[in-house]
Amino acid sequence: MSDKVKLTSSHRVLIVALLAAGLACFLLVEPYINSIVMAFIISLLMFPIHEWIEKRMPKHANLASLLSCVVLTFIIVFPLLFVFAAIVQQGSTFSQNVYQWVTQGGIQTIFSHPWVVNGLSLINNYLPFDTISPQEIAQKVAQFATSFGSNLVGISAKILGDATSFLMDFFLMLFVLFFLLRDHDKLISAIRHILPLSRSQEDKLLDEVEQVAKSAVMGSFLTAIAQGFAGGIGMWLAGFPGLFWGTMMGFASFIPVVGTALIWIPAAIYLFLIGDTSWAIFLTVWSIVVVGSIDNLLRPLLMQGSAGMNTLMIFFSLLGGLQLFGLIGLIYGPIIFAVTMVLFNIYDEEFKEFLDRQNRS
Template identity: 25%
Template sequence: MIPPEQTPSEDSLRTRRLQRAASAVLYTVLVAIALWTVRAFIPAVVWAAVIAIALWPALGWLEERPRFRKHGTWLAIGLTAAIGLLFVVPFAVVATQAASEARDMMHWFHEVLRSGIPMPALIDRLPVGSHQIAAWWQENLATPLGSSPAVHNLHSATVVAMTRHLGGRVVHGLVIFGFMLVTLFFLFQAGSRLGEQLFAASRRAFGADGAMLARRMADSVRSTVVGLVVVGLGEGALLGIAYAIAGVPHATLLGMLTAVAAMLPFCAPIVFLGAALWLLANGATVAAIGVAAFGLIVVFVAEHFVRPVLIGGSTRLPFLLVLFGILGGAETFGLVGLFIGPALMTILVVLWTDWVRR
């Protein structure tokens, strides 16, 4: 050992710096290898982290209740089962509805193959382009589809390949969903201790600013989940009631589809305007106008008043950056990017604020 009155030599200091640099490189390589090894399960972990962050305040509140204080495992099982049912039940409803109508759909499909799809009378009443659309429809869809130019390239090999690809994607999605639930269970089982450890690690590695940034990112993810999911479910419920009143078939199923579409900014009109066009094509003009007008009012209020407050208010993020984060995140990272994008925009705003103040 070096006596207290002596200072380390330059060679000793150089050796320590090289050792620290080598350790940093080694740690980086090991982390990269570990991430590469589990790369197939990263989407499941990210989804579990997003859901856990969104439910973390509720988890902390439940952990403080005497009933769950000593039963953390059962609490984790209950929350994980509830999340699983929240995803499984809508898909089960859709599958049941599809199975109950499979016979009618097959009968309609065989009729279409034999005689084609009749042109709706609505096309003749279009103010612009009715003749061009009618000519294309008569040439491609009104004739038996077996000889139609529009479906000439859809031979059996193509259909088999598309079906195989779709089946593979469905199986892959189910596997990711299963591992997401497993990961979510262990996150819930760790409880609030895990959150405290993560914030402590951020503070130790990056200082107080790093811990603050981590909290802002978590708040951004949580508010985005609330803004997208809760507002989407609200729009779907309101428009589902409108579909039922207007006489649109399968109003419950269409309301679920509207809720999913409403979680993406400005996508709900695709569904309710399609329902309005269906009503208009069947002669229900007043009902079609009512569904379209009510849907536009609901979407306008949700997109311009409710969602900006829920997403941008708690994170102090301008709604334009929220919108860019949602759309850019979805394009870059897929569906989970809807929640990652605003968190990245939060980092950008925090870094910009710190740089301006210095």
């Protein structure tokens, strides 16, 4: 605080011009910001592998970065292609089975169950709704099943479009990742030079961003993978396509509050209504004890220790990030919270004497 810079009018003009130019640059890259951020985060995760490759070819920085990107492609793309093909195959088989089940009277079997009959009777007698007829519901379900084939064409086209968009974003991310890995030291030096902070404060800020970025990926995506894997095993044992519904449970785990229950509760109800009571109980117990414990134990464990963030702050950073930015907000939210906490700590250090004097007054 002792080294003060006296701002002149030319300094102020320069700062305003720099802010305006920075905003213009941000607007230029905003459509690609998610790919850039993901490249930054993956570079942190990939850096140990890249460092190992770089040590074996110290005079070939471009080739080392290219090999690191190729390794990442093999780690991510090829397993995803295999899983995607299996999901499409299992999903297609499942949709055909559902169509046959509906057209062969399966829905009537459900509506003849005593619990369903009593439930509909209660709704029709006591709740202020129009009378709900099982025949009308069965007719609607049959119509949906009949049109599902044509709908599947549109769904497949959308999936293909999403896959194409994913590949474009992935290769853009690889392009950015190549330069981040190759010029890692230069970029860190440039950031340190620009930040108007002491070396210890810069270390604290950069280390925290790195730690939280890693923990956000580990905490959110590894938890989703673990829950999807465990949930897929439970669904497979209960007689459902394991890979397809395990993947659906993995995606559902990103939804706050509801999570994987969005998948396993309807599945357990279906098993109960068709008479597979033992499997319905098994799936319920498995999902609560095994799948639920993964979310309750693994996610907080992987995301603890970041800038003093407790479980409540982690929860709101994930919830708010998801609401504000979408799926990528599971990474943005914790990083924003962590940087804010670090800046508060720096503020506390810089103004410690003033704050102590205020407390004594």
